[in-house]
Amino acid sequence: MKLIKGNFIYSIDKDNIEIKENQYLLVKNGKAEEFYSEVPEKLKDVEVEDYKENIIIPGLVDLHIHAPQYAFRGMGMDMQLLDWLNTYAFREEGKYSDLEYAKKQYSKFVEDVKNSATTRLSIFATLHKDATIMLMDLLEEAGINAYVGKVNMDRNSPEFLTEGMMESKEATIEWLEQTKDRYKNIKPILTPRFIPSCTDDLMQEIEYINQTYNIPVQSHLSENQSEIEWVAQLHPDTNNYAEAYDKYNLFGKENKTIMAHCVHCPDEELDLIKRNNVIVAHCPQSNTNLTSGIAPIKKMLAMGIDVGLGSDIAGGSSLSIFRAMSDAVQVSKLREAMTGEADQILTLSEVFFLATKGGGNFFGNVGSFEQGYEFDAVVLNDESFGDNSNFTFKERLERIIYLSDDRNIVAKYVAGNKVI
Numbered sequence: 036m037k038l039i040k041g042n043f044i045y046s047i048d049k050d051n052i053e054i055k056e057n058q059y060l061l062v063k064n065g066k067a068e069e070f071y072s073e074v075p076e077k078l079k080d081v082e083v084e085d086y087k088e089n090i091i092i093p094g095l096v097d098l099h100i101h102a103p104q105y106a107f108r109g110m111g112m113d114m115q116l117l118d119w120l121n122t123y124a125f126r127e128e129g130k131y132s133d134l135e136y137a138k139k140q141y142s143k144f145v146e147d148v149k150n151s152a153t154t155r156l157s158i159f160a161t162l163h164k165d166a167t168i169m170l171m172d173l174l175e176e177a178g179i180n181a182y183v184g185k186v187n188m189d190r191n192s193p194e195f196l197t198e199g200m201m202e203s204k205e206a207t208i209e210w211l212e213q214t215k216d217r218y219k220n221i222k223p224i225l226t227p228r229f230i231p232s233c234t235d236d237l238m239q240e241i242e243y244i245n246q247t248y249n250i251p252v253q254s255h256l257s258e259n260q261s262e263i264e265w266v267a268q269l270h271p272d273t274n275n276y277a278e279a280y281d282k283y284n285l286f287g288k289e290n291k292t293i294m295a296h297c298v299h300c301p302d303e304e305l306d307l308i309k310r311n312n313v314i315v316a317h318c319p320q321s322n323t324n325l326t327s328g329i330a331p332i333k334k335m336l337a338m339g340i341d342v343g344l345g346s347d348i349a350g351g352s353s354l355s356i357f358r359a360m361s362d363a364v365q366v367s368k369l370r371e372a373m374t375g376e377a378d379q380i381l382t383l384s385e386v387f388f389l390a391t392k393g394g395g396n397f398f399g400n401v402g403s404f405e406q407g408y409e410f411d412a413v414v415l416n417d418e419s420f421g422d423n424s425n426f427t428f429k430e431r432l433e434r435i436i437y438l439s440d441d442r443n444i445v446a447k448y449v450a451g452n453k454v455i
């Protein structure tokens with residue numbers, strides 16, 4: 036049990052931000068319990084962590100990131116998706132057959148995640164089983180909470196980054212067996228890379244594994260026009276890209292599923308996302324860098340679709356989910372300016388929700404300080420921006436989103452455990 040003192044800011048829903056100024060939050064069994072203005076008599080012996088004037092927000096959630104692409108982030112940013120994958124991403128991911136290389140690069144990735152404001156992630160590794168387990172081990176050691184996926188891919192990639200269908204199936208099962216009960220904070224997630232990477236036979240095997248092991252699914256959906264046309268050619272029997280996953284029961288319903296991007300979803304696809312409770316990972320920086328487009332996030336929110344934010348390293352070049360928040364606002368404004376459609380602009384309250392409780396929803400009661408929520412928190416000192424005395428807490432929060440970096444982080448907790 037512990038009392039955390041400071042200025043708490045958190046989302047109730049997409050339209051409402053709650054502020055608890057100069058209060059004590061009782062954290063019990065890793066969960067937020069209750070706020071107090073004064074320490075009550077019954078808690079007078081409980082340890083207090085006093086963060087004084089600092090701001091405390093829920094830990095940020097990165098719903099879509101490729102760990103093996105971290106090492107070359109910021110490269111090839113003048114290309115579009117399919118050329119960028121072939122020129123940069125596949126070449127780099129091929130190197131993770133070498134465990135020494137994987138250890139060096141994954142250690143740096145995990146160190147930077149640990150020092151960031153992100154507490155939860157859903158991560159693509161590579162197709163290599165052993166390097167994927169190494170990444171899971173490193174994340175667990177660092178106290179981060181994450182879903183990690185061994186990637187499945189058996190077509191349309193270079194020789195050095197492909198598996199046979201049976202090989203992919205067997206390696207996936209071995210990976211699940213070897214990591215079962217191994218971690219406190221790390222869980223597996225099935226990760227067919229995207230439809231062009233997986234034969235129909237492999238998709239069937241992944242469906243079988245999903246039914247046997249009952250674990251969530253992550254992939255990419257309707258990111259880029261050339262990709263969408265390609266999927267339509269590969270699956271002429273489907274009406275849209277989503278159906279190519281749904282055909283194999285890898286699109287929500289009983290399976291918790293994250294689909295990254297969803298930039299160009301036709302209405303029937305959005306309806307299926309909603310109906311099947313798929314959560315969308317909005318990755319604005321990647322969608323800009325790879326000329327993918329601007330996802331209709333306001334429309335999704337109005338439909339009641341679950342949405343979170345993703346860095347999509349290395350389509351996105353920044354690990355920061357604060358950056359994803361400001362990018363989400365900025366591209367939403369460009370969407371309104373360029374399409375002339377009304378009501379496209381995301382508010383501060385909406386992007387704060389997406390980065391915390393919206394994405395956190397995929398992990399359970401995560402992303403808020405309401406009673407029963409896991410205590411994921413980031414303590415931020417915003418003094419370096421200048422005199423804040425005339426600003427409201429919401430104004431200070433907005434400046435943190437636009438101006439902060441890791442140097443502003445004073446402490447960080449994941450499910451009640453202090454990690455920095």
Ligand code: GUN
Binds near residue numbers: 229
């Ligand atoms: N689609 C399939 N693979 C990838 C990837 O690595 N990054 C992005 N942005 N899209 C993809």
Ligand code: FE
Binds near residue numbers: 100101295347350
């Ligand atoms: Fe991606």
